[in-house]
Structures are given as structure tokens and as C-alpha cells.
Amino acid sequence: MCHPTKTMNAVQGWVWGLLESNERTEVPMTIDDPNAPPVQQDSEGAQRLRGNLGIVQLVFTVLAFNGPLGVVAAFAPVVIGYGNGIGAPVAYIAAAAVVGLFAVGFIKMSRHITNPGGFYSFVTAGLGREIGLGASFLAVTCYYILLLAVYAVAGLYLEIVIGGFPWWVWALVLQAVVGAFGYFNLDFSAKALSVCLCLEVLFVAVYDVFVVAKGGAMGIGADSFLPDNVFSGNVGIALLFGMLCMAGFEVTVVFRDEVRDPDRTIPRATYAFIALIGVVYAVSTWAIILAIGPADAAAQTAADPTGSFLNTLNAYVGAFASDLVVPLLTTAGFAALLATHNILARYAFNLGVDEVLPRRIGFAHPRHGSPHRASAIISALALVGFLAFVVLGAEPKLLYAQLSGAFGYGLITLMLITSASVMAFMARHRPDDTTAWHRQVAPALALVCLAIVLWLATTNISVLITAGTGVVVGMLALLYGSVLLGAAYARKLRSTRPETYAKIGRQ
Numbered sequence: 269m270c271h272p273t274k275t276m277n278a279v280q281g282w283v284w285g286l287l288e289s290n291e292r293t294e295v296p297m298t299i300d301d302p303n304a305p306p307v308q309q310d311s312e313g314a315q316r317l318r319g320n321l322g323i324v325q326l327v328f329t330v331l332a333f334n335g336p337l338g339v340v341a342a343f344a345p346v347v348i349g350y351g352n353g354i355g356a357p358v359a360y361i362a363a364a365a366v367v368g369l370f371a372v373g374f375i376k377m378s379r380h381i382t383n384p385g386g387f388y389s390f391v392t393a394g395l396g397r398e399i400g401l402g403a404s405f406l407a408v409t410c411y412y413i414l415l416l417a418v419y420a421v422a423g424l425y426l427e428i429v430i431g432g433f434p435w436w437v438w439a440l441v442l443q444a445v446v447g448a449f450g451y452f453n454l455d456f457s458a459k460a461l462s463v464c465l466c467l468e469v470l471f472v473a474v475y476d477v478f479v480v481a482k483g484g485a486m487g488i489g490a491d492s493f494l495p496d497n498v499f500s501g502n503v504g505i506a507l508l509f510g511m512l513c514m515a516g517f518e519v520t521v522v523f524r525d526e527v528r529d530p531d532r533t534i535p536r537a538t539y540a541f542i543a544l545i546g547v548v549y550a551v552s553t554w555a556i557i558l559a560i561g562p563a564d565a566a567a568q569t570a571a572d573p574t575g576s577f578l579n580t581l582n583a584y585v586g587a588f589a590s591d592l593v594v595p596l597l598t599t600a601g602f603a604a605l606l607a608t609h610n611i612l613a614r615y616a617f618n619l620g621v622d623e624v625l626p627r628r629i630g631f632a633h634p635r636h637g638s639p640h641r642a643s644a645i646i647s648a649l650a651l652v653g654f655l656a657f658v659v660l661g662a663e664p665k666l667l668y669a670q671l672s673g674a675f676g677y678g679l680i681t682l683m684l685i686t687s688a689s690v691m692a693f694m695a696r697h698r699p700d701d702t703t704a705w706h707r708q709v710a711p712a713l714a715l716v717c718l719a720i721v722l723w724l725a726t727t728n729i730s731v732l733i734t735a736g737t738g739v740v741v742g743m744l745a746l747l748y749g750s751v752l753l754g755a756a757y758a759r760k761l762r763s764t765r766p767e768t769y770a771k772i773g774r775q
Contacts, residue, residue: 321527326520326537327544328462333516333607335600336548337468340475341577341593343513344553349570350731351506354491354562355498357550363510364546366717367517370683371542372710373690374518375535376702380693383774384524385618386611387686392773394689394696397762398755400773401624403685405754408615409747410678415608415646416653417671419443420664422601429594436658443647446605450613450643452636464603471589471596472548476555478584484558491562492554501566504724505731511721512676513549516607517541518683522614526637559584609646616642622771624761666735673732674743677725681747684718687711 321329347356374390381389387407392400423439430438480488491497520538527533557565559580569576582590617639620630633640657667694707725732733740761769 321523321533323533323536323540325462326523326527326533327540328465329523329607329610330516330519330537330541331465331469331545332603333519333611334513334545335468335604336465336472336545337593337596337600338604339513339549340472340552340556341597342574343509344549344556345569345573345576347506347509348553348557348565349568349573349576350502351509352498352501352503353566354557355494355500355503356506356557357492357554358498359503359506359510360513360546360549360553362507363514364542364550366511366714366721367514368539368542369710369714369717370687371517371538373694373706373714374521374686375538376699376706377690377693378521378524378534379531379701380697380699381521382524383618384522384526384614385773386519386522386615387682388615388618389773390521390686390693391689394691394693395685397769397772398758399685399689399751401758402751402754403682403689404615404619404624405750405757406678406682406685406747408612408619409750410675410682411608411612411615412649412653413671413678414675415605415612415650416657417668417675418601418604418608419650419654420657420662420671421668422598422605424664424668425594425598425601429598435664436654439654440651442602442605443650445602446609447643447647449606450609450638450647451633451640452638464599467596468600468603469548471592472552475581475585475589476552479555479559479580482584484555485561486558486563488558489562492557505728508676508721508724508728508732510549511680514542514545515676515679517545518686519607519611522611556580609643609650612646613639613643616645622774623768624757624772670733670735670739670743673734674747677729677732677743678747680718680722680725684715684722687715687718691715 344356347359348354351359377390377393381393383389385392385404388400388404391403419439419442420435422442423435423437426438426442427433427435517538520534520541524530524534527537556569556577560568560576578590578593581593616625617630617632619625620627620642622630629642629645631641632638691708691711694702694711698707729740729744733743758769758772761772
């Protein structure tokens with residue numbers, strides 16, 4: 269078996285070699301299929317990705333990033349035990365409401381930002397190229413952190429289910445599979461994600477139905493929705509984790525070029541995702557409380573978050589369901605890996621199109637219309653990242669927890685910046701298809717709510733990142749430093765490569 273240090277060094281050398289060969293030619297790689305349709309280009313000659321996703325496929329693709337089964341099994345008990353107790357279901361409803369407010373201006377603005385750069389394009393359009401490139405660096409940092417986190421936990425699940433090899437070997441296997449899927453267009457990935465997500469959602473629905481049908485531990489009640497219970501315990505922690513569990517909705521705009529009729533598909537898929545995930549998490553959290561009993565739910569979930577769900581699963585559904593959990597969590601991990609990989613590849617692709625990264629990264633595959641070069645780069649960087657953790661002897665469970673916390677904090681920061689950008693864009697352009705609700709009221713409410721959530725995340729940072737002050741400081745420096753680095757690089761491009769500076773965000 270190849271030693272991880274040598275493998276990491278070899279791959280790292282290959283990546284840097286590829287990045288340094290900044291080709292300026294407008295001609296793409298040799299077409300491997302002479303009958304393939306031409307690669308799409310926009311009005312400026314930039315290559316575009318291709319796909320044919322409908323509303324349902326896009327919802328499933330985004331839902332895979334969120335991992336419903338993992339949230340219900342691991343995060344919902346934490347919201348109950350460490351958040352607002354039996355009032356936890358309302359935390360998910362509140363989080364869905366905040367995200368829904370954010371989506372009002374975000375989706376309206378998406379009709380006027382026709383390139384698929386996601387937060388990168390939105391922030392550039394609203395707040396300028398320096399902050400826009402800083403936001404893109406933060407987005408790439410966040411999703412890369414999450415990718416490493418999911419590789420760690422998915423590899424661990426495979427080590428438990430199959431055995432025979434340590435987690436990082438299974439992570440290598442997963443990376444090979446994810447890399448192969450990433451080479452093709454999003455339609456190909458969506459088929460695999462749909463299967464994984466159907467299994468997850470079905471499993472969660474079965475659990476909820478069995479608990480309610482059997483009347484829970486003390487009968488069916490609505491105690492979770494009484495004001496005294498909603499505002500009990502630590503409401504801030506409950507809202508914070510509720511918001512983190514809503515992550516994923518924003519990437520609908522990243523797949524703009526790969527869906528049918530984006531002006532119709534993206535809004536419907538975004539709102540469908542927010543409504544679906546809000547209802548599923550609120551109902552499932554309520555089911556966990558009923559299964560344990562309102563009197564004991566907070567204490568039991570605080571003492572054993574993951575075990576409390578598994579115990580109720582075994583008691584209400586049966587031992588066979590407990591046997592299925594880990595395999596299903598493994599497929600959920602694969603789905604999350606593929607979704608996160610696809611998002612990162614598209615951010616890298618767009619930065620390549622804009623020539624912030626080497627232009628060759630921004631070429632779509634002539635046959636599949638996929639960001640195949642960007643996907644290969646992301647695979648290589650992921651390999652470098654998790655093998656570095658292997659060399660350092662990191663424990664995968666702790667690695668997943670710390671990196672997930674850092675991702676959550678960074679994502680909330682990114683949403684806050686984007687919310688300010690939406691307000692600035694709307695005030696400056698006042699699009700004809702918008703009202704005061706779209707331009708001012710909803711974005712302002714979202715901005716205030718997100719500022720509160722970021723304040724909660726900052727004051728409760730030890731809950732998100734639990735490895736001590738040194739790790740917390742390092743993570744915060746990495747996240748805020750990525751914004752400053754991107755802004756500084758944009759400033760440098762303005763003086764040294766003005767033609768590239770003008771392309772930032774394709775505004």
C-alpha cells in the first residue's frame with residue numbers, strides 16, 4: 269500500500285503543475301466524440317455547463333447536500349437536549365422562515381444574475397468586485413472544509429459497516445467514485461442522488477409514522493408548540509443549529525446552466541426545498557420527543573444524542589430498522605459528498621471562466637458539458653487535505669465535528685454578506701418585476717435575522733467548534749482571512765491585470 273505522505277506529495281505536485289500552466293488559448297481540449305453537440309458559450313465566449321434538470325431532480329440534488337437522515341439522527345436530538353427542549357420543532361420552523369425571507373430577494377435577484385456563480389456573482393453584483401471575490405474565496409473555503417468533514421465521517425461509516433481497512437482507505441474509494449461521477453454532467457449525478465435521497469426520506473417518514481401510530485411514550489400531544497416550551501432552555505442554540513440544518517438551499521443558483529427553464533425551475537425548487545426540509549425536520553423532531561416522552565426528552569437527548577434516536581428507532585420500528593441505519597447513513601454520506609463536490613467544482617469552474625484561476629479550469633467537457641477539469645482539481649485537493657489529516661493522526665469523529673462547525677459559521681457569514689448584497693443591488697437597480705417586499709422589507713428582515721444568528725454563532729462558538737481556543741482562533745482566522753485574501757487579490761488584479769479584474773463575477 270502506498271504511504272499517505274508520498275501519495276500526498278505526488279498529488280500536490282501534480283496540482284501545482286496544473287495550476288501553473290495558465291493557458292490563454294480559446295480552443296478547448298480535443299473533442300472525444302465527433303458527433304457531440306458544440307459546447308455552449310455565452311455572449312462573451314465563456315464556456316457554459318450543460319444539463320437538463322427539472323424541479324424534482326434539482327430539489328433532490330440540493331437535498332442530498334443537507335442529508336436528512338443524518339440531521340434527524342444526529343442534530344435533532346442535540347437541538348432538543350442542548351437547545352430549547354421539547355420546543356425544538358419550532359426552532360426548525362423559525363429557521364425555515366428566516367431562510368424563506370432570505371430567499372425572497374435572493375431568488376428575485378437570480379433572474380437578473382444570469383451566470384451560475386452563486387454567492388460569488390451575487391455579492392459582486394451588489395457590493396463590488398473586491399468583496400465579491402472575497403465572498404467566493406470564503407465559499408470555496410467553507411465547502412472545501414465540509415468536503416473533508418464528510419469524507420472523514422463517510423469513511424468511518426464504511427469502516428464500521430464493511431471493515432477490513434481504516435477510514436481513510438474507504439475515503440479513497442469514495443473519492444474515486446465521486447470523482448468519476450463528477451466527470452459527467454449533473455443529470456448523471458442526479459440519478460444516483462435521487463435513489464439515495466428516496467431511501468433517506470422514506471426511512472425518516474417510516475419512523476415518524478410508526479411513532480405517531482403507536483401514540484408515543486405518553487400519547488400524542490402538542491406541548492412542543494406551547495409558548496412556554498418554545499422559549500425555554502437555550503433558544504439561541506436551537507435557532508443556530510436549526511439554521512445550520514437548512515444549509516443547501518442556496519446552491520440552486522449554482523446549477524443555473526444545468527436546469528430546464530432556470531427562471532421557473534430555480535424559484536420553485538428553492539421554495540420547495542425550504543418548505544419540505546422545514547416540515548420534515550419539525551415533524552421528525554416532534555416524533556423523537558413523543559417517542560421518548562416530553563418529560564424525559566431533554567434529559568435523555570442531552571445525555572446521549574445519537575443513542576436516543578437509535579433507541580427509539582429500535583423500540584418503535586424494530587431491530588431491522590436499527591440494522592439499516594448505518595448503511596443508509598453511508599449512502600447519505602456518499603450523497604452529501606457528491607453534492608458538495610459538485611458545488612465546489614462549479615465554483616472553481618466559474619473562477620476559471622473569469623480567469624481568476626487558470627483559464628483551462630473554466631472549460632466544460634465538449635461531450636458531457638461538465639466541469640471535468642475543475643472536478644479533477646477538487647478531487648486532487650480533497651486527497652491532499654484528508655491525507656494530511658491522516659499523517660497528523662486526526663480522529664475522524666472529532667474531525668467531522670470540528671470541520672462541520674467551521675463550515676456552519678462560515679456559511680452564516682456568507683449568507684449575511686449576500687443578504688447585504690441583495691439589498692444593495694435592489695436599491696440600485698429597482699428591477700421592474702419586484703415590489704417593496706422583494707427589494708426592501710424581506711431582505712431587511714433577513715439581514716437582521718442573519719445578524720442575530722451570526723451573533724449567536726460567535727457567542728456560542730465553543731458549541732460549534734469544541735476543540736479549544738487555539739482551534740477556534742485558527743478556524744476564525746482561516747474563514748475571515750479567506751475574505752480578506754480574496755479582496756486583496758482583486759485589488760491586485762485591478763492594477764496588474766485590469767482585463768481580469770473586469771471579468772470578476774461577469775458583471
